[in-house]
Amino acid sequence: MEPQRLWRSVLAELELSVSKATFQTHFSQSDLLSLKNGVATIGLTNPLVRTMVETRYYSLVKSIIDHTTNENISLVFVVISKKLVLTEKEAGPLFTQTVDSPRLDSVGAAKRLHIQPEYTFEAFAVSTTNQIAYAAASAVAKSPGSAYNPLFLYGGVGVGKTHLMHAVANSMLVKKPSTKVVYCMGEEFLNEIIEAIQTKSVRQFKQKYRSAELLLVDDVQFIAGKQTAQEEFFHTFNAVHREGGQIILTSDRSPGEISHLEDRLRSRFEGGLLVDISPPDYELRAAIVNIKSRSLGLQLTTDGARVIAANFTDTRAIEGFLKRLTTEVSAHGTELTPDSITALLSSRGQVNGAAPITKRRVSPQEVLDAVATFFNIKSSTIKGPKRDRPIARPRQLIMYICKIELGLTLDDIGGLLGGRDHTTIMHGIDTIAHELPTNERLREAAEGIKQQLWA
Numbered sequence: 001m002e003p004q005r006l007w008r009s010v011l012a013e014l015e016l017s018v019s020k021a022t023f024q025t026h027f028s029q030s031d032l033l034s035l036k037n038g039v040a041t042i043g044l045t046n047p048l049v050r051t052m053v054e055t056r057y058y059s060l061v062k063s064i065i066d067h068t069t070n071e072n073i074s075l076v077f078v079v080i081s082k083k084l085v086l087t088e089k090e091a092g093p094l095f096t097q098t099v100d101s102p103r104l105d106s107v108g109a110a111k112r113l114h115i116q117p118e119y120t121f122e123a124f125a126v127s128t129t130n131q132i133a134y135a136a137a138s139a140v141a142k143s144p145g146s147a148y149n150p151l152f153l154y155g156g157v158g159v160g161k162t163h164l165m166h167a168v169a170n171s172m173l174v175k176k177p178s179t180k181v182v183y184c185m186g187e188e189f190l191n192e193i194i195e196a197i198q199t200k201s202v203r204q205f206k207q208k209y210r211s212a213e214l215l216l217v218d219d220v221q222f223i224a225g226k227q228t229a230q231e232e233f234f235h236t237f238n239a240v241h242r243e244g245g246q247i248i249l250t251s252d253r254s255p256g257e258i259s260h261l262e263d264r265l266r267s268r269f270e271g272g273l274l275v276d277i278s279p280p281d282y283e284l285r286a287a288i289v290n291i292k293s294r295s296l297g298l299q300l301t302t303d304g305a306r307v308i309a310a311n312f313t314d315t316r317a318i319e320g321f322l323k324r325l326t327t328e329v330s331a332h333g334t335e336l337t338p339d340s341i342t343a344l345l346s347s348r349g350q351v352n353g354a355a356p357i358t359k360r361r362v363s364p365q366e367v368l369d370a371v372a373t374f375f376n377i378k379s380s381t382i383k384g385p386k387r388d389r390p391i392a393r394p395r396q397l398i399m400y401i402c403k404i405e406l407g408l409t410l411d412d413i414g415g416l417l418g419g420r421d422h423t424t425i426m427h428g429i430d431t432i433a434h435e436l437p438t439n440e441r442l443r444e445a446a447e448g449i450k451q452q453l454w455a
Contacts, residue, residue: 006068007032013064018057020135025126025287026053031080040065040073043080047302048290050077052283109177110170118295119166125291127284130160133275137164137248141171144214144246148273150237154251155277158315161250165216168248172214182212186222190229197228206232210239213246220249220269225260237268247272282443285309285318292319296326303338306437311345311404313447321345342433345404362453364402364416370449371398383418396428397446403429405450 010032015023030053031043042061044050053061054077065073110117121141126134139147153161165183172179184192189209196205209215215236223229240247251258254276255269280288286309293300300308312318321344325336328344372379375394382395395417402408402416403425414420436443 003032003035006035006065009068010061010064013068014061017060017064019128019131025049026057033078033080035069035073038071038073039076041076041078043078045080046290047079048286048305050079051302052286053077109173109179109181110166113169113173113181114183115169115173115181116162116166117170119163120170121167123291123295124160124163124167125284125287127281127287129278129280129284130164133160133164133277136273136275137168140246140248141168144168144172145244149241150247150249150269150272152249152251152255152269152272152274153277154254154274156252156279158317159277159279160315161277162218165218165248165250168246169214169216180211180213181216182209182214183216184218186217186219189217189233190223190226193229193232206236209236212240215240215245215247217248218250219252221251221253221258221261224258230262230265234262234265234268237265241268279313280315282309282440285312285315288315289318289322292322293325296322298322298325298329298336300336301338303437304336304341307338307341307345307433310436310443310446311433313450338434339430342430345433362406364406364408364412366453367401367406367449368398368416370452371401374445374449374452383416385418393442396432397442397449399425399428400432401446401449401453404433405453 007030011027011030014027018027026044026049029045033041033043035041042053044053058075062073062075065075107117121134121138124134133153136148136151137153140149140151153164155161169179169181169183173181192205193202196202217233223233237247249269254274255261255266258266286305289300289305289308293305308318308321312321324344325341329336368379368382371394372382375390377391377394381391382398384391386392398417399413402413403410408416410422410425413425414422417425432442432446436446
């Protein structure tokens with residue numbers, strides 16, 4: 001069987017064996033480059049995808065090829081630079097379509113409407129944590145006003161709510177740049193209605209919102225408890241919905257958890273589809289690092305992407321850190337190795353002049369106590385002379401968190417841990433930094449401790 005025909009058969013089997021999101025992300029642009037002497041060479045689009053397929057799906061792909069060929073085939077995965085032009089139906093989350101003139105027209109329309117043109121379905125990485133939200137938003141984009149109306153997306157910061165909302169708008173604008181899209185934050189809606197009352201321009205306000213074909217409201221929880229805003233939003237919602245317009249709302253919590261929200265609004269919000277988006281898992285964060293680094297022109301290695309994904313749980317923080325890397329590369333010609341990335345992590349509090357990410361102030365002693373509690377070890381034991389692994393690993397984790405998260409000096413960390421020297425502290429930090437991307441148990445421990453400290 002010739003390679004292309006064989007690979008089509010393999011892909012058909014894979015599509016039935018894995019989720020749609022996994023297939024689109026990992027296999028939709030793969031290719032069987034050759035099958036010689038019992039070795040199948042499979043091309044994948046980037047190093048991160050290659051690593052994921054090789055580590056997670058090697059056995060599955062091999063069993064399908066073996067069954068199809070009736071041979072014992074070995075697999076070799078390589079990165080290919082070939083760009084495949086896909087139809088909109090075929091394109092998957094990690095891949096970008098060619099830009100045509102309708103897309104260019106839609107970009108201009110998006111910018112005028114305060115929609116981020118780069119927030120597209122093609123630029124959205126999918127995993128089990130956001131697969132339902134991605135599928136729902138895609139359905140809404142294909143059939144606005146009828147699929148799920150309203151679509152209510154909720155979850156924490158940086159999980160992709162706004163991205164999916166804007167992706168629907170961009171998809172509709174590609175098809176019809178003149179689509180009447182209205183996008184605002186919940187707080188903006190509140191401020192606009194107050195200003196409209198003060199300036200006697202309520203009629204224009206109502207015309208703007210109630211004539212929308214696509215109404216997008218980010219952080220809608222901010223209108224809760226504001227009587228005038230809730231009254232106007234209730235009528236706006238009814239008017240848009242009645243005329244067949246699509247409504248998409250986002251919030252940091254479900255409608256049932258929004259305090260002081262009027263029952264009639266809660267009822268309407270719950271009348272569509274509610275989707276909870278969980279924080280991204282490690283694999284999804286690694287994919288996001290890869291996507292965003294490409295858009296910024298950063299040439300990250302797979303190991304470098306893993307280091308970043310292992311150290312951040314918030315996608316906005318990932319994007320901020322990547323911008324910091326871009327600045328470092330431009331200004332100082334920094335080589336993007338795992339070591340250089342780890343070194344920059346310790347000073348990641350401020351990115352490109354932006355305000356630092358605000359966190360509860362945590363003391364070094366709190367870190368020590370949290371790690372000791374997590375591993376069920378006495379703090380005095382961690383500070384003591386024992387070097388066996390059950391004690392040394394928690395001690396190194398304290399060194400790492402104190403350096404990366406608190407920005408302590410090596411002297412301060414050494415003093416906290418019983419007077420240990422610079423070399424010991426540096427070795428401990430480097431050990432954790434290099435193992436986090438590949439050691440799942442260590443990564444879960446680090447994230448659990450950080451969540452306990454900053455929840």
